[in-house]
Amino acid sequence: MKGRFGVFGGQYVPETLMPAVIELEAAFDEAWSDAAFRDELDRLLRTYVGRPTPLTDARRLAAAVGLRRVLLKREDLTHTGAHKINSALGQALLAKRMGKRRVIAETGAGQHGVATATACALLGIECVVYMGTLDMERQRPNVFRMRLLGAEVRAVDAGSRTLKDAVNEAIRDWVTNVRGTYYLLGSAIGMHPYPTIVRELQSVIGREARAQAVDLLGRLPDVVTACVGGGSNAIGTFAAFLDDRGVALRGVEAGGAGLETGRHAASITGGTVGVLHGTKTYVLQDDAGQIRETHSVSAGLDYPGVGPEHAALHDSGRVTYVARTDAEALEGFGLLCRTEGIIPALEPAHAIADLPFVAREHGHDVDVVVCLSGRGDKDLDTVMRSA
Amino acid sequence: MTLTTITGSERISRAFGRARAEGRMAIAIYLTVGFPDRATTPALLRAALDGGADLIELGVPFSDPMADGTTIQRAGEAALRGGVRLEDCVADGASLVSERDATVLLMGYLNPFLRFGPERLAAECVRSGIAGVIVPDLPAEESGELDTVLVPADVARIDLYAPTTPDERLARLLPAARGFVYCVSLTGVTGARAGLSDDVRPFVQRVRGHTTLPVAVGFGIGRPEHVRALRGIADGVIVGSAAIDAVAQGGERALRDLVRSLREAGAA
Numbered sequence: 001m002k003g004r005f006g007v008f009g010g011q012y013v014p015e016t017l018m019p020a021v022i023e024l025e026a027a028f029d030e031a032w033s034d035a036a037f038r039d040e041l042d043r044l045l046r047t048y049v050g051r052p053t054p055l056t057d058a059r060r061l062a063a064a065v066g067l068r069r070v071l072l073k074r075e076d077l078t079h080t081g082a083h084k085i086n087s088a089l090g091q092a093l094l095a096k097r098m099g100k101r102r103v104i105a106e107t108g109a110g111q112h113g114v115a116t117a118t119a120c121a122l123l124g125i126e127c128v129v130y131m132g133t134l135d136m137e138r139q140r141p142n143v144f145r146m147r148l149l150g151a152e153v154r155a156v157d158a159g160s161r162t163l164k165d166a167v168n169e170a171i172r173d174w175v176t177n178v179r180g181t182y183y184l185l186g187s188a189i190g191m192h193p194y195p196t197i198v199r200e201l202q203s204v205i206g207r208e209a210r211a212q213a214v215d216l217l218g219r220l221p222d223v224v225t226a227c228v229g230g231g232s233n234a235i236g237t238f239a240a241f242l243d244d245r246g247v248a249l250r251g252v253e254a255g256g257a258g259l260e261t262g263r264h265a266a267s268i269t270g271g272t273v274g275v276l277h278g279t280k281t282y283v284l285q286d287d288a289g290q291i292r293e294t295h296s297v298s299a300g301l302d303y304p305g306v307g308p309e310h311a312a313l314h315d316s317g318r319v320t321y322v323a324r325t326d327a328e329a330l331e332g333f334g335l336l337c338r339t340e341g342i343i344p345a346l347e348p349a350h351a352i353a354d355l356p357f358v359a360r361e362h363g364h365d366v367d368v369v370v371c372l373s374g375r376g377d378k379d380l381d382t383v384m385r386s387a
Numbered sequence: 388m389t390l391t392t393i394t395g396s397e398r399i400s401r402a403f404g405r406a407r408a409e410g411r412m413a414i415a416i417y418l419t420v421g422f423p424d425r426a427t428t429p430a431l432l433r434a435a436l437d438g439g440a441d442l443i444e445l446g447v448p449f450s451d452p453m454a455d456g457t458t459i460q461r462a463g464e465a466a467l468r469g470g471v472r473l474e475d476c477v478a479d480g481a482s483l484v485s486e487r488d489a490t491v492l493l494m495g496y497l498n499p500f501l502r503f504g505p506e507r508l509a510a511e512c513v514r515s516g517i518a519g520v521i522v523p524d525l526p527a528e529e530s531g532e533l534d535t536v537l538v539p540a541d542v543a544r545i546d547l548y549a550p551t552t553p554d555e556r557l558a559r560l561l562p563a564a565r566g567f568v569y570c571v572s573l574t575g576v577t578g579a580r581a582g583l584s585d586d587v588r589p590f591v592q593r594v595r596g597h598t599t600l601p602v603a604v605g606f607g608i609g610r611p612e613h614v615r616a617l618r619g620i621a622d623g624v625i626v627g628s629a630a631i632d633a634v635a636q637g638g639e640r641a642l643r644d645l646v647r648s649l650r651e652a653g654a655a
């Protein structure tokens with residue numbers, strides 16, 4: 001069925017939005033099969049975003065974690081410093097093609113907000129970004145960046161004051177202004193067709209990484225890993241490897257203070273099936289079906305759901321999902337700084353922190369590709385405070 | 388007990404039929420169960436009936452109410468702080484039905500209903516005489532999971548339609564509608580508004596072209612002049628945020644007065 005990944009996915013939205021999501025699906029299908037649209041996006045990815053991003057052979061890191069090779073896919077080197085720009089630019093081009101004059105977005109870490117504000121500045125589109133007040137505090141530089149880029153940042157002071165609540169508010173805006181507004185969703189979550197649109201736009205990561213790894217290694221890597229918040233950098237990385245049955249795929253969720261404490265954001269490893277933000281997937285909820293508050297040191301992973309395709313990949317066993325805690329992520333953060341001279345975002349620091357566990361499970365003689373989804377400038381405050 | 392001798396759809400059509408026979412619009416009142424607190428809700432529901440409400444929508448609180456404006460969001464947060472669960476909503480509904488023979492519907496987001504279990508939901512509605520269920524984040528395309536158990540139980544799952552719904556969609560979906568048709572008056576979230584949306588008249592006329600069921604208009608309705616303006620256009624109105632605002636300002640008495648004034652406006 002269209003928009004479904006096994007039993008997951010779907011379009012659980014108010015009727016007011018149904019015509020809009022149907023229109024969006026048709027518009028994306030049409031644009032995606034139009035060579036002129038693809039050429040324009042490729043040109044911008046090359047000349048503006050800085051693609052292809054390098055695959056860095058991280059030798060000192062590999063030695064430190066006990067793996068033969070660790071290859072870092074450097075999304076941190078894109079313009080704006082995270083993979084979010086791949087999807088933001090593609091969707092902003094789509095919005096323009098659909099004749100929408102106004103774009104709205106939600107943001108957690110602020111990376112998607114910055115990417116969206118950037119794409120809208122480039123294309124001359126009005127931009128409004130919703131952000132939880134807790135996230136505005138812990139990612140202050142990104143709030144300033146968005147405003148510099150001409151976006152209006154609207155504070156969301158409801159619920160847990162994080163990404164989940166920003167999504168609620170963005171959906172409310174969309175319900176109200178649906179006729180002229182494009183909702184530029186930032187992860188592979190939400191109602192169909194977003195999980196598919198975002199996967200397609202992010203799959204450039206995996207396509208490049210696969211070719212670069214084969215170039216470097218002369219064969220496919222043994223393991224490919226990425227951090228999973230909503231799951232966009234992970235699905236974009238995994239997509240190219242799904243049919244390579246010999247390649248183990250591994251998604252790393254935010255274990256927060258530890259799964260046993262209940263203070264985490266690990267929707268697959270610590271959640272149950274439910275419906276949130278228009279899609280059926282694994283969510284963190286109580287026994288009455290109320291969505292639980294989440295916790296993670298990284299704002300970008302602090303979300304109580306996950307993209308529906310990941311839910312299906314978990315159930316099928318094709319991808320293994322694990323969780324690493326705040327403390328482990330902070331260690332991973334420091335390790336990458338010291339061994340490679342790369343300051344990562346706290347989100348992919350979870351994937352770095354997981355590498356010793358990869359070695360434990362897969363042995364030392366393996367080659368691993370890690371999606372380094374973003375750089376750490378935005379997190380310096382948080383890291384300084386936790387030191 | 389005679390509860391099982393009348394189905395949910397029959398209850399709803401009886402409520403609209405009575406109002407029509409009296410030459411007035413039906414008044415449906417939405418209240419969040421557990422606002423301002425759990426203990427007060429039963430008395431508020433009775434006050435709404437005393438003021439002349441024809442249907443009661445029991446708002447089931449949810450942590451992420453994406454179709455609601457601030458009034459219902461805040462009411463839901465208060466209810467959740469008080470620990471209100473779907474079981475409490477069903478219990479309040481059951482006593483309204485048994486004491487007042489009222490027409491009661493549950494209105495809430497899908498996830499708590501799924502967690503409760505669709506089959507258990509259907510069984511509880513039948514057992515307590517709850518006439519129907521309204522789920523704002525469940526468009527027709529996704530309704531199968533609930534419909535497979537609610538339809539055989541004769542519990543009406545009420546569809547919502549919006550001004551953005553095209554004619555082709557109305558023509559395709561309305562033949563399967565049950566109970567009444569819920570027309571969302573505007574493109575937007577719930578919340579009291581000063582004026583009526585320009586969309587509402589042409590929209591309700593479009594809906595009428597595809598159904599003989601009663602048509603009620605909700606979202607943004609809360610003043611007597613709104614009800615007067617909808618006379619001859621719709622069969623009823625649904626009032627939520629304005630009812631909650633009244634409760635917040637003046638409790639039972641203010642709610643009863645509001646309902647009475649709306650009912651009078653619909654009869655003028």
Ligand SMILES: Cc1ncc(COP(=O)(O)O)c(C=O)c1O
Nearest residue numbers: 111229230231232233300347374
């Ligand atoms: C650098 C970085 N990585 C990862 C994420 C998590 O998102 P996703 O799981 O959609 O890739 C974010 C979100 O803000 C981010 O900024």
